[in-house]
Amino acid sequence: MEKMRMESVDMTEKNIEKIESLFPNCITEGIDKDGSIRKVINFDVLKQLLTKDLIDNDESYEISRVGKKKAILASNRPIRKTLRPIKEKSVNWNTTQNLYIEGDNFEALKIIQESYLHKIKLIYIDPPYNTGKNYFYKNDFSIDSNEYDEEAGFIDDNGERLASNPVGSARFHSSWLSMMYQRLLLARNLLTEDGILVCAIDENEVFSLGMILKEIFGEGSYDHVCVSVVHNPRGQQGKNFSYINEYAIFVFPKSIKAIADKVISNDDISWSPLRNWGSESERKDARNCFYPIIVKDNKIIGFGDVSPDDYHPTQTVQDNDTFYVYPIDRQGIERKWRYARQTVENVWSMLRPKKIDSGYDIELGKNFGVHKTIWDEKKYDANEYGSKLVSSLIPGGGFSFPKSLYTVLDTVYAATADDKNAIIMDFFSGSGTTAHAVMKLNAVDGGNRKFIMIQLPEDLNDAASRPGLDSRLKSNIQSTIKYLESKGAALTICSIGEERIKKAGESLLQEYTQNKDLDVGFRVFRIDNSNMTDVYYTVDEYSQDLLSHLESNIKPDRNDLDLLFSCLLEWGLPLSLPYNSEEIEGYMVHNYNNGDLVACFDENIPDSVIKYIAKQQPLRAVFRDSSFESSPSKINVGEIFKSLAPDTRVRVI
Structure with missing residues (x-):
């Protein structure tokens, strides 16, 4: 019986499989660190297959920077992390199709690769702008000059400088670009064939971001359009020019009519x-x-x-x-x-x-x-339809100029007017504007779009105590902290987003009474370490006392729901589908989406319960390794499924 992997997908293996399907003669064998043989790519052969001329140099058109190779390696490397459901923070857990994920978005994108591969119609992100002024994000991504010089190769092994005039300002961009690059590499895999990526940005990184988007998505296959969003000017922001624009870079397939008309x-x-x-x-x-x-x-x-x-x-x-x-x-x-x-x-x-x-x-x-590339209507103003709107839902609001609801709503409409069942993702979700926009658009046109929000749970007290914080923003954060404390909520950015979505949903239900089926709920998940125990003992370290701690391979603080959703992730099932649980002869059986997956994580499951599960003929069945008394019992389970449900894929964790 096959065991589950219980870690995120290895993107390197997936990429090798894709190349093998196109160029099988580029695949050879190599020796892994543990001595096992694995598939590797002969890059010299691959390079030569992709050009009509003899390759005699390594120069090519690309944006090069410190940390680029490390970013690619990091995006491909699997992680032993999972998503744990948090029912008590969720809204309408049993019926909603929306998701809210608390945790690092890089890890989240890795974890959901299988479940949402090519399923996201629109990814809208408003990442940190690398200004060093927004105190909710690590917005100053500059790295130490010595660290930059070492990674760039300007310092030799003896600590001597190899270049007399190294790059001056590049180190202020490299870390930010690497942060974005590895996330965008993963995000691209999630888009549908006609999927659209929209990235909001300001003048600090708009040009470099445009370059890496063209590198990741390709200029031949995708259009890359920069839309200027004009805000109401407030005071002088620069010595020579006062900035009133930010930008939204739209990336969409060239071969289709992707954007709905105005x-x-x-x-x-x-x-x-x-x-x-x-x-x-x-x-x-x-x-x-x-x-x-x-x-x-x-x-x-x-x-x-x-x-x-x-x-x-x-x-x-x-x-x-x-x-x-x-x-x-x-x-x-x-x-x-x-x-x-x-x-x-x-x-x-x-x-x-x-x-x-x-x-x-x-x-x-x-x-x-069609849409014009300058959006200058009043409704796009971040203060009028961003800050004031959030503050009307949550005292203080906690954010400095969040996106206007209509900047995002019009973007969502443009991308999904012809697909009202689309999934929209925002992995820098902040105050939850994208979720609010999706719900409002559904209320307006009767759609059933779903959202996936991802946000790092940054601590609000830390944000409020940082030196140099604007007094107005500090006061806003403190007001928000008091409000969240009165609700018994965690003092994090995630709590702001979750509360804003909840309040916005309640308001929409009151305003659009005709849309009784409007989905304003969301399932909350939190990124955590694997549900499986980590064992790193050598043979000479084993003892009789130690054996008692190794009886179960599941961490003691994990429950059935934790295990169920980790199995969904590995098997590539979406996390928003309905499920039910029933007790059979004292054993809890979980049925996800009417037979997509049936699981029982109890120990010493009798044959009668195994047969009950098999007779339902689910597509997949999962048990714990300790669900069976002995190896013969485990073998017997396989025989039962061969007899009653031969097409069911059975695994253990």
């Missing part, structure tokens, strides 16, 4: 994208582009007739509660609409009013323009 708001300002502004757009020609748009109760209800002559009113006309909106600009000059009356009528069936806050958005069909 959603245009129904207010005075946001008619702009529908109107032509140039002098050539005045009323001189194209009469079919001067029709009125009829609005009633804040909804577009139709389109009026084109005037038979050159007359048009100079302003919007109101008839009781109905408005006739003409293409008039703010100076009263009539401009033609971008789209002719016939074009609009052809896609009228695609128009669908959607309530968002106090106004309505109108989803225009695919004939109506």
Whole structure:
């Protein structure tokens, strides 16, 4: 009977398998550290297969930096970590399909590789910006100059400097780039074939991040678009320029139409994208582009007739509660609409009013323009729709200028308008804006999108006591700490995110009463060491007393749920599916997703219970190694499954 691995997947082995399928003659054998034979790649053969010319040098177009090779090795290396379910912190544990993971995102991405391989439609991340000013993240990723010189090869074995003029500022970027590089390597594996990555960033690393994204995703297969998000300027932030922009780098497959078309708001300002502004757009020609748009109760209800002559009113006309909106600009000059009356009528069936806050958005069909690369509407402002929104849900808010809800919501819409069952991941989830945006969009359009949030549980007291902390932010953090203490919650960033998602969900259920099935829950998991005991004793260290401690290979503080979800991870099953547990003859049997996996972790399980499980013919079955009294009992289990459920894969932990 096969034993489970109980560690994350070895990405090096997976990559070798992929290369072997394409270039089998590149595969040879090597000797591992323990003396065993394993598959390795003959890189000289591989290099020559991938070029028409004789390779005579190692130069290539790439972004090179200190720690790059180490980052690649780290991303491939398996870890002995797992996810432990935390039911008491979860919301709607039994029914929700959303996940919240507490822990280092690099470890989390490794752990979920099998379960979410090619299943994530959108990855949206807002990583630390390498500014050294945000006290919730390790945002200053500079490394010691001597450490940099050694890793870069500027110092020889005797401590002598090999280069008289080493790179000056590169060390301030290398560590940050390595941190991002290894996470993005893992994240790429999780995207669907039409999946999209969006990375928010500021001017400090936008150019270097763009380079590594092109390296990881490739320029030939993916488009890399930089969107500028404009914020309301507040004071002078620089000596020569005041920064009011941040950037969102969109990465998506070149071969498909990945981004949904623009959603245009129904207010005075946001008619702009529908109107032509140039002098050539005045009323001189194209009469079919001067029709009125009829609005009633804040909804577009139709389109009026084109005037038979050159007359048009100079302003919007109101008839009781109905408005006739003409293409008039703010100076009263009539401009033609971008789209002719016939074009609009052809896609009228695609128009669908959607309530968002106090106004309505109108989803225009695919004939109506795409997103522009500058997002300058007021709703993208981080203070108005970020800080104030979080503070309205959690006293203090605890964050300095979190993302505007609508910056993320519009991104999620753009990526998933055609896939309302998509999975969206954010592995720098912070205050939980991405989760909030996913739930709100589902409430608006009836979707069933799922989110996976990952966040390091950084200590709030540590953040509040750091020297040089802005007094306003410090006060906010302290207010948040008091609020979390009153709730009995852990004083970490994760608690802020979890509480924000919970409060946002409650608010959405009250606002969108028609959407009774809206999923506003989430299952909480925490990264921890393996459920399995670690044994490092040599033969001469064994004693009679020691044997009593080796009776079980499971750590004593782990329960059935811990073991069940670790098995799901190894077998590549998603963590959001329903399951039930029932007691059979005094033994607890867990059935995950109606037979995807059935497990019993009790000891000395009788044949009658084994037969009960086998008769259900699950796809997979798992037991503890100590579930059987002896080796013959273990062999007998295999025979029972061969007889009653020959297609079931049976393993032990």
